[in-house]
Amino acid sequence: MTPADRPALILGARSGIARGIAAALAKRGHPLMLAARRAGELDSDVSDLSIRYNCTVTAHEFDVLDLDGHAGFLDSLPATPSIIICAIGVLGDQERDAGDAQATKLVVDSNYLAPCLFLEQAASRMAQSGGGSIVAIGSVAGDRGRAKNYVYGSAKAGFATYISGLRQKYAGSDLHVMTVKPGFVRTAMTEGMDLPGPLTSDAEPFAERVVSAMEKGRQVYSDLRWRALMAVITHLPERIFMKTKF
Numbered sequence: 001m002t003p004a005d006r007p008a009l010i011l012g013a014r015s016g017i018a019r020g021i022a023a024a025l026a027k028r029g030h031p032l033m034l035a036a037r038r039a040g041e042l043d044s045d046v047s048d049l050s051i052r053y054n055c056t057v058t059a060h061e062f063d064v065l066d067l068d069g070h071a072g073f074l075d076s077l078p079a080t081p082s083i084i085i086c087a088i089g090v091l092g093d094q095e096r097d098a099g100d101a102q103a104t105k106l107v108v109d110s111n112y113l114a115p116c117l118f119l120e121q122a123a124s125r126m127a128q129s130g131g132g133s134i135v136a137i138g139s140v141a142g143d144r145g146r147a148k149n150y151v152y153g154s155a156k157a158g159f160a161t162y163i164s165g166l167r168q169k170y171a172g173s174d175l176h177v178m179t180v181k182p183g184f185v186r187t188a189m190t191e192g193m194d195l196p197g198p199l200t201s202d203a204e205p206f207a208e209r210v211v212s213a214m215e216k217g218r219q220v221y222s223d224l225r226w227r228a229l230m231a232v233i234t235h236l237p238e239r240i241f242m243k244t245k246f
């Protein structure tokens, strides 16, 4: 099968990382289905990608929090996806969200519950129609709870565990499930943050590495420098970790 026979569905298509991944997939010849809230605002992405890479690109209205709409959304697509990129995420505001039921629920539902329910259903359909790859974007924030972002981090931890289970469920089949754990990437999510240069990626090169890891059938992808840093952070004894500002 050529990339032209393997359409990719991009969830959260306006995300900075998703835009980079969309371009990397279009460059390889995959038809794209861009899905996002306010899909009408994707017009310029549709024309830009289709002209630049000479591929078919369509835009689709999608809100992952509309749980009852998941099946209908999948039914409405022009093709069963052969690749799904899930780039949906809500960082929230730790100080505001902690202890606030509605704000916490929004972060948990957006990063964990709703994407998991969607991917469960999509995985089953993909497995029945020849398999493919699911790329689920989590975060290194899920590796250890930190005072700075533990509402978001705990939702991403749940997401990573769910995706790990989904991966094992389909292990040995034609459906490949990959977890991506970005560190810092320059996107709307990190705008205004004081990011440490050596630990921060631009979205396009990061996206290229994600697509390349997917093509190699990797199970978990994280930048080498973040793998090394998180190996240290996750192994620090609690009493030492409590004294740090990571």
Ligand SMILES: NC(=O)c1ccc[n+]([C@@H]2O[C@H](COP(=O)([O-])OP(=O)(O)OC[C@H]3O[C@@H](n4cnc5c(N)ncnc54)[C@H](OP(=O)(O)O)[C@@H]3O)[C@@H](O)[C@H]2O)c1
Pocket (backbone or CB within 6 Å): 011, 012, 013, 014, 015, 016, 017, 018, 036, 037, 038, 062, 063, 064, 065, 086, 087, 088, 089, 090, 091, 110, 137, 138, 139, 140, 141, 181, 182, 183, 184, 185, 186, 187, 188, 189, 190
């Ligand atoms: N940038 C980083 O440093 C970093 C680090 C670790 C992990 N990540 C993860 O990487 C992924 C991509 O993030 P990004 O950095 O590219 O940030 P971003 O530009 O803020 O993208 C997040 C996307 O999620 C979409 N979204 C939120 N709620 C949604 C909903 N209910 N239904 C559909 N889409 C929804 C947003 O859509 P709207 O445009 O409609 O708001 C937005 O396009 C996220 O999962 C994020 O948690 C990013």
